[in-house]
Amino acid sequence: MSILCDGNILVRANEKATGPARRLVRTILLQGRVLLVSGEMLVELAHVL
Numbered sequence: 926m927s928i929l930c931d932g933n934i935l936v937r938a939n940e941k942a943t944g945p946a947r948r949l950v951r952t953i954l955l956q957g958r959v960l961l962v963s964g965e966m967l968v969e970l971a972h973v974l
Contacts, residue, residue, distance in 0.1 A: 927959040932966050936973050 930938075930950065937946035953960055 927961050928953055929961040932969050932973075935962070935966070935970055939974060 930953075934946045934949065937944060938950035939947075950960070
């Protein structure tokens with residue numbers, strides 16, 4: 926199963942976060958799911974973080 930999260934979720938799931946967005950992304954990855962990310966999303970994330 927592939928999952929696409931909104932950029933805001935990915936920003937809130939940064940490595941220092943402890944909230945629900947971080948738990949969601951960790952759960953997705955630990956269950957072996959594929960997290961879809963576009964090039965545009967990566968540029969936005971790099972700019973925000």
